[in-house]
Amino acid sequence: MTYLSSNQLKQYEDDGFISPINIFSKEKAKEIRNEIELIENKMPEELEKSGRYNAHLISPLLDEVTHNSKILDAVESLIGENILVCGTTLFIKNPNEKGFVSYHQDAKYIGLEPHNWVTAWVAITDSNENNGCMRMWSGSHKDNLKEHDQKFNEGNLLTRGQTVKNVPHEETTPLVLNAGQMSLHHPTIVHGSGINKSDDRRIGFVIQSYIGTNVKQVLGKNSVQLARGKDSFNFHEKIGRPNSLIDKNDLKLKKKENDNLQEIFYKGSNKKGSY
């Protein structure tokens, strides 16, 4: 099944991303935002810092997004019919905070090889130039992996402040999305985002990433969910889907997964420097 037109497939090949893609209504997006904020209110630390990873394991609505058939149809057109969910991240930028994401390539630090995977960025709120939407360096996915500085800079939402130098910011494309739309991006495209200058939150729920069953984790270990098709490679441990909202056992599983992820994200880190 495909949810993408031939123009969109060409956009992915030429530019390294596809945007925007309609997935669900604004009303559904609001319902999801409410569930995220309910978790934040009940358990203030649960979605902060490294807690922002794998919220789909404790939120039935984020789980529903992760396994949404329109998203999976689109993903299938890019990586094939056997699809695993490797993890998710909530990228939240609150107004009056200095959160930004430096220009980087996901494939540089995620450890997923070969690059038969794709990242889906789902807008839970509108995302635009004023509130710090993602910006893509079109065509940069065709180059080799670039050197990244590790800046550990304040406000940077990346664990090590991984930064590609000399990105022509003026030439990058802003991915403007309405709540309920998504973009898809290639593992090697250079991308980043600026700070939120609006007076509301910018919330992106990112499936990072959907991987083909032939993809290995070469920097550590992380578990996966089967999203579609079958897995005849069995490279990864499989985990289930949430029992209910912030279930006790699901919270433990999320913690375990996120501890493993920290290992991967800090691998190769030599404090400040390049890699």
Ligand SMILES: O=C(O)CCC(=O)C(=O)O
């Ligand atoms: O949400 C953002 O601003 C950046 C997200 C990102 O870098 C990603 O999804 O790979």
